[in-house]
Amino acid sequence: MADAGPLSLAVVDDDEAVRTALRRLLRAMGHDVRVFASAEECEADAPDVDCLIVDLRLPGLNGFELRERLRLRGSLIPIVFITGDGGPSPSDAAAHAGTPTVAKPFSESDLIAAITQAVSSDANVQ
Amino acid sequence: MPASTNRQLAVRLAVGRALGRARDLDDVYSAALDTLAECLDVSRASVLLFDPDGVMRFKAWRNLSSEYRAAVQGHSPWSSDSLDAEPMLVSDVTREPSLEAYLPVFAREGIAALGFIPLVSLGRVIGKFMLYYAAPHTFEDEEVELIGVIAAAVAFAVERGRMQEGSRRSDSIPGYEPNASVIGPWEWEVSPDTSAEHHNGLPSGRLRQVRQCDIESDRDCLKIVGLDGRLLYVNPAGLAQLGVEDPRALLGRRWVELWEEKDREVVEDAIARAKAGTIGRFQRPTTTPAGVMKWWDVAVMPIVDADGAVVQLKAVSRDVSAQLRVEAFQAGQHQVLEMIATGAPLAQVLTLLVHVIEDQCDRMPCQVLLLDADGVHVRLGAAPSLPEEFSSRFDGQPLGPHVGACGIVMQTGRTVIVADIEREAQWPDLRDAALSIGLRACWSAPILSPKKKVLGSFAMFSSAARGPCREELRLLETAADLAGAAIDHHRSQEALRQSEERSRAILRAIPDWMFVHSEDGVYLDCHVKNPGALLVPPETFLGKSMRDILPPSLAEVFERAFERARASNEPERIEYSLDLQHERRFYEACIVRCDSDKLLSIVRDISDRKHAELDAAAQRQELAHLNRVLILAEQSGALAHELSQPLAAILANAQAARHLLDRTPLDLDELRETLDDVIKSDKRAGMVIHRLRELLKKSNAVLQPLDLNEVTREVLDLTHSDLLLRRMPITTALSPGIPPVLGDRVQLQQVILNLVINACDAMSNVEPAERELKLTTVADEECVQIAISDRGVGIPEGQLDTVFDPFVTHRPQGLGLGLAISRSIVVAHHGRIQAENNADRGATFRCFLPLASVVAGAVVGLESVVAMMPPG
Numbered sequence: 001m002a003d004a005g006p007l008s009l010a011v012v013d014d015d016e017a018v019r020t021a022l023r024r025l026l027r028a029m030g031h032d033v034r035v036f037a038s039a040e041e042c043e044a045d046a047p048d049v050d051c052l053i054v055d056l057r058l059p060g061l062n063g064f065e066l067r068e069r070l071r072l073r074g075s076l077i078p079i080v081f082i083t084g085d086g087g088p089s090p091s092d093a094a095a096h097a098g099t100p101t102v103a104k105p106f107s108e109s110d111l112i113a114a115i116t117q118a119v120s121s122d123a124n125v126q
Numbered sequence: 127m128p129a130s131t132n133r134q135l136a137v138r139l140a141v142g143r144a145l146g147r148a149r150d151l152d153d154v155y156s157a158a159l160d161t162l163a164e165c166l167d168v169s170r171a172s173v174l175l176f177d178p179d180g181v182m183r184f185k186a187w188r189n190l191s192s193e194y195r196a197a198v199q200g201h202s203p204w205s206s207d208s209l210d211a212e213p214m215l216v217s218d219v220t221r222e223p224s225l226e227a228y229l230p231v232f233a234r235e236g237i238a239a240l241g242f243i244p245l246v247s248l249g250r251v252i253g254k255f256m257l258y259y260a261a262p263h264t265f266e267d268e269e270v271e272l273i274g275v276i277a278a279a280v281a282f283a284v285e286r287g288r289m290q291e292g293s294r295r296s297d298s299i300p301g302y303e304p305n306a307s308v309i310g311p312w313e314w315e316v317s318p319d320t321s322a323e324h325h326n327g328l329p330s331g332r333l334r335q336v337r338q339c340d341i342e343s344d345r346d347c348l349k350i351v352g353l354d355g356r357l358l359y360v361n362p363a364g365l366a367q368l369g370v371e372d373p374r375a376l377l378g379r380r381w382v383e384l385w386e387e388k389d390r391e392v393v394e395d396a397i398a399r400a401k402a403g404t405i406g407r408f409q410r411p412t413t414t415p416a417g418v419m420k421w422w423d424v425a426v427m428p429i430v431d432a433d434g435a436v437v438q439l440k441a442v443s444r445d446v447s448a449q450l451r452v453e454a455f456q457a458g459q460h461q462v463l464e465m466i467a468t469g470a471p472l473a474q475v476l477t478l479l480v481h482v483i484e485d486q487c488d489r490m491p492c493q494v495l496l497l498d499a500d501g502v503h504v505r506l507g508a509a510p511s512l513p514e515e516f517s518s519r520f521d522g523q524p525l526g527p528h529v530g531a532c533g534i535v536m537q538t539g540r541t542v543i544v545a546d547i548e549r550e551a552q553w554p555d556l557r558d559a560a561l562s563i564g565l566r567a568c569w570s571a572p573i574l575s576p577k578k579k580v581l582g583s584f585a586m587f588s589s590a591a592r593g594p595c596r597e598e599l600r601l602l603e604t605a606a607d608l609a610g611a612a613i614d615h616h617r618s619q620e621a622l623r624q625s626e627e628r629s630r631a632i633l634r635a636i637p638d639w640m641f642v643h644s645e646d647g648v649y650l651d652c653h654v655k656n657p658g659a660l661l662v663p664p665e666t667f668l669g670k671s672m673r674d675i676l677p678p679s680l681a682e683v684f685e686r687a688f689e690r691a692r693a694s695n696e697p698e699r700i701e702y703s704l705d706l707q708h709e710r711r712f713y714e715a716c717i718v719r720c721d722s723d724k725l726l727s728i729v730r731d732i733s734d735r736k737h738a739e740l741d742a743a744a745q746r747q748e749l750a751h752l753n754r755v756l757i758l759a760e761q762s763g764a765l766a767h768e769l770s771q772p773l774a775a776i777l778a779n780a781q782a783a784r785h786l787l788d789r790t791p792l793d794l795d796e797l798r799e800t801l802d803d804v805i806k807s808d809k810r811a812g813m814v815i816h817r818l819r820e821l822l823k824k825s826n827a828v829l830q831p832l833d834l835n836e837v838t839r840e841v842l843d844l845t846h847s848d849l850l851l852r853r854m855p856i857t858t859a860l861s862p863g864i865p866p867v868l869g870d871r872v873q874l875q876q877v878i879l880n881l882v883i884n885a886c887d888a889m890s891n892v893e894p895a896e897r898e899l900k901l902t903t904v905a906d907e908e909c910v911q912i913a914i915s916d917r918g919v920g921i922p923e924g925q926l927d928t929v930f931d932p933f934v935t936h937r938p939q940g941l942g943l944g945l946a947i948s949r950s951i952v953v954a955h956h957g958r959i960q961a962e963n964n965a966d967r968g969a970t971f972r973c974f975l976p977l978a979s980v981v982a983g984a985v986v987g988l989e990s991v992v993a994m995m996p997p998g
Contacts, residue, residue: 014850015771017807021778024800028785057767059850084767084774084847104774108781 013055039066078118151287155186175253180206211244239263245281458482476508532583546591571606712736764848772807831866864905868978880944881914888918917968
């Protein structure tokens with residue numbers, strides 16, 4: 001996926017430091033990046049991107065609920081969960097339902113691997 | 127020692143001495159003025175008496191002009207024989223309307239204040255003495271009492287003096303001067319006829335050269351005695367005094383036979399002297415045929431014929447019983463007063479007093495009864511001449527019929543005269559008992575304190591059914607007055623003794639140490655039951671300064687406390703500790719001023735309490751730590767999140783930076799910004815670790831002024847992600863600018879943390895939309911309040927009181943320690959915590975913590991003193 005060319009991505013995280021750092025990293029890697037501080041902002045905007053990178057623990061709607069809403073609306077947009085700790089367990093297969101998850105702090109390769117997996121598995125689903 | 131009682135006794139003694147020396151009325155007046163000058167410091171005074179016409183006249187004075195005396199002569203606030211007269215004390219003559227007419231006179235004489243003191247005998251005014259002051263004068267209570275004492279003594283002496291004056295008029299036989307040292311021989315013409323032919327027992331024609339009328343009217347007992355010692359003549363006064371109606375019962379009898387057997391030698395000796403041409407003198411008593419004992423002052427002198435030969439003897443006997451009695455009375459009174467003053471037991475003083483009075487009234491038995499301080503029970507004071515089975519009847523009785531007339535006296539404070547006991551029907555038992563021992567009359571007067579409180583009664587019993595004569599009544603009053611002085615003095619001494627006894631008992635009973643210091647900190651005295659527990663033994667520190675004995679820092683603390691105690695006159699408390707041998711002991715000292723120039727420090731060893739407190743504090747800290755560890759264990763997920771956020775940002779930024787470095791040209795601004803963000807996030811992670819470490823650390827409390835708003839925000843920072851995850855919406859209403867509280871940061875964080883977790887738990891089953899966690903701070907003049915309010919299930923009815931008890935919990939994972947520990951922390955901060963259910967739903971927990979400015983003295987004082995102690 002390293003040679004997959006520029007992607008359009010969106011990051012949903014309430015933590016400004018994390019949001020800013022991820023935007024900087026992904027842009028430095030040549031991707032197009034939009035950021036949202038909450039699930040509600042993201043849902044309202046409904047960005048047409050290649051992959052959503054969503055923090056699981058969010059004020060208001062959390063990552064699972066955002067995915068649920070998108071899926072209910074028929075959107076099959078690929079999603080990667082990022083998580084600190086203490087949130088829903090990454091091992092909870094039912095909850096993750098095949099959505100790739102990376103635990104903070106993560107390296108860029110972990111993140112790219114997860115994005116690749118999400119995009120390709122979504123493609124498989126399609 | 128009550129000063130007023132002592133001063134009164136001193137005045138009584140002075141008056142007694144001065145009046146005791148008086149030989150006549152002029153002496154009495156003079157003694158009265160001397161006493162006033164000596165005891166009241168009044169240099170201008172006068173004595174005035176009513177004359178027979180009822181006009182008040184000057185009798186004696188000091189420093190008064192004749193013009194003044196003439197101008198006020200006859201003025202008196204009372205008429206002759208007024209009853210119940212009270213002193214009239216005029217502090218300022220210009221303010222006394224009744225004296226307005228005399229103002230010019232006072233002004234000329236320089237008199238600004240006056241005292242009119244009635245001289246009262248048997249309740250009636252006989253005269254007054256006056257005190258004059260050049261400036262307005264306030265009469266103190268004590269001074270008024272002393273004036274009363276002097277007035278009573280002067281009135282008594284004046285009455286005595288008047289009586290004696292009446293009986294003394296009669297030194298009318300020329301040549302008889304009882305007090306003269308040399309008496310010349312008596313000129314006498316002897317008739318050869320020695321046989322009868324009497325006229326009134328007087329040999330006629332033989333007394334031409336002696337003034338017959340003088341002899342016959344003389345008040346002394348005058349006898350002519352033959353050389354053979356037989357009585358030739360007795361004058362009418364003599365017959366009356368001896369109680370003999372017919373002179374023939376005496377004439378022809380040997381004179382010496384009229385005397386007691388044991389006294390006859392003295393009489394014979396006097397006769398022998400007279401026969402030898404000189405004068406024989408003696409004083410001896412006889413008992414008259416009527417049974418009355420009389421003392422006689424006798425002079426036997428020769429009667430010579432024209433050639434100077436002794437032919438007959440003349441004996442002049444003067445009845446000096448009254449005079450001796452007066453002297454004995456004065457001496458007796460003096461002795462009683464001396465006994466009182468020297469602190470003799472009350473029973474002895476009263477017994478002597480009764481004897482002195484009995485000597486004055488032909489041995490009528492007297493009795494002193496005392497009224498207990500309870501005002502109800504009666505005690506026998508003294509009755510040495512009454513049979514014990516009679517006098518003991520009164521002892522311990524309550525006032526009432528068993529106490530008879532004396533009971534009425536003590537109830538009413540008035541004199542009661544029972545002239546005939548036989549006719550008393552009110553108390554038949556007592557009547558019969560009195561009659562059975564020959565008592566027929568009882569005269570009883572109240573014994574009063576200087577403040578007119580009834581102390582008891584003084585009673586005289588007569589074997590004849592009669593009332594008292596004036597003299598006896600006066601005696602009764604004097605006796606009651608002296609008894610009052612004795613009892614009053616005794617009671618005040620007793621009160622003093624008991625108070626000292628109490629103080630000693632208290633000293634014995636209390637375990638505290640007491641040190642008396644001079645103002646500059648020198649140990650003057652100490653009371654220590656266990657000297658072994660002291661830093662150094664008493665002999666080492668007595669007489670030394672605190673600075674030489676105590677560690678310098680502690681001496682300083684004491685000196686500052688001394689200063690405060692001196693300045694405020696209030697007890698000053700300090701706590702301190704000392705390292706003794708192998709242990710640290712804690713003390714509490716209370717410092718008060720005493721004796722105006724000394725300081726008393728009462729020191730208590732509070733080590734046990736202090737150690738218990740320290741143990742409790744240590745235990746509390748252990749539990750608090752356990753509580754914090756448990757909280758953090760529960761919160762580990764949230765805490766990991768708090769750390770992983772900055773770490774994720776750091777890693778992302780670092781990897782971004784590497785990509786940025788590969789670009790040309792280098793975007794240095796972007797790189798710098800990236801590195802700044804790395805630093806920022808690292809610091810953020812460091813802060814989380816720091817707080818964690820603080821909470822997990824076992825450390826002693828560090829008291830410091832804290833802004834409770836800041837502490838609250840720190841807690842919210844720490845719990846932010848957890849609250850987020852658990853969907854607990856938070857609102858805060860933190861009053862800006864609240865004053866600081868004194869406390870330990872971690873402990874107060876812990877309290878708020880516990881309350882926040884508690885509130886979240888209470889709302890865990892509530893719909894997220896209905897949840898609300900609200901933190902509020904407010905301050906008043908004494909404390910800051912933080913309230914943590916939830917909209918949860920509330921506290922079950924009946925558990926509001928137990929919610930802070932340990933191991934009371936509704937959380938499956940909790941130990942039930944959170945609220946208990948929170949309370950113990952708040953209490954250790956001198957605050958309080960309470961729980962209440964909200965009106966609509968949920969509960970509110972409130973902590974009240976005192977302002978730093980309020981508790982600073984109490985808490986910091988101890989800490990700083992302990993800190994100053996040298997390490998053990």
